[in-house]
Amino acid sequence: AQSVTQLDSQVPVFEEAPVELRCNYSSSVSVYLFWYVQYPNQGLQLLLKYLSGSTLVESINGFEAEFNKSQTSFHLRKPSVHISDTAEYFCAVLDSNYQLIWGAGTKLIIKP
Amino acid sequence: GAGVSQSPSNKVTEKGKDVELRCDPISGHTALYWYRQSLGQGLEFLIYFQGNSAPDKSGLPSDRFSAERTGGSVSTLTIQRTQQEDSAVYLCASSLQLAGGPEQFFGPGTRLTVL
Numbered sequence: 559a560q561s562v563t564q565l566d567s568q569v570p571v572f573e574e575a576p577v578e579l580r581c582n583y584s585s586s587v588s589v590y591l592f593w594y595v596q597y598p599n600q601g602l603q604l605l606l607k608y609l610s611g612s613t614l615v616e617s618i619n620g621f622e623a624e625f626n627k628s629q630t631s632f633h634l635r636k637p638s639v640h641i642s643d644t645a646e647y648f649c650a651v652l653d654s655n656y657q658l659i660w661g662a663g664t665k666l667i668i669k670p
Numbered sequence: 671g672a673g674v675s676q677s678p679s680n681k682v683t684e685k686g687k688d689v690e691l692r693c694d695p696i697s698g699h700t701a702l703y704w705y706r707q708s709l710g711q712g713l714e715f716l717i718y719f720q721g722n723s724a725p726d727k728s729g730l731p732s733d734r735f736s737a738e739r740t741g742g743s744v745s746t747l748t749i750q751r752t753q754q755e756d757s758a759v760y761l762c763a764s765s766l767q768l769a770g771g772p773e774q775f776f777g778p779g780t781r782l783t784v785l
Contacts (some may be wrong), residue, residue, distance in 0.1 A: 602713075663711075
């Protein structure tokens, strides 16, 4: 069975510092990977996705993630975070039944 | 066009009562999903509808939970004889799948509180 592991439940980081949110998956089929973001008291929004092609994908607000097949990882990174990035971030992989398998989420806490 | 909408946004009910939660997916999306997000936890898959196929109910936690999707569009999630542990945010998502892309688009959720 496929699974997604987000090792860190919380990641505190100072404003303007870089951040990496880790995501590892297990999958025996073609891999479609996603990062969703949930801002406080809001719904889930797609942040970025890997379907095929370039292994480095970027979002419009400065986040990027790299699909690494050999390490079965899809870590999310940003070189300089802002207070507005405070949110919970969920990694997910699409299984063969077109259902998303979700990680437990990582809360990004920005310290001023 | 409009995104996924859910109603009500908040629902407070007494233990033992039945509740109905509604989801309007994005027009033309063939797939519809229900999830539950309990306080401080990740998403728990409940049920999945795809076109006219039989729904995948493997995530429903008990027989008190049921869902239907009428005309391939609007979906209703029903919880009978609610219990306090049913308190959570119930999220609906829809997707085009296949040629349209597999990403799911989420509604704002219904926050259910069972007293």
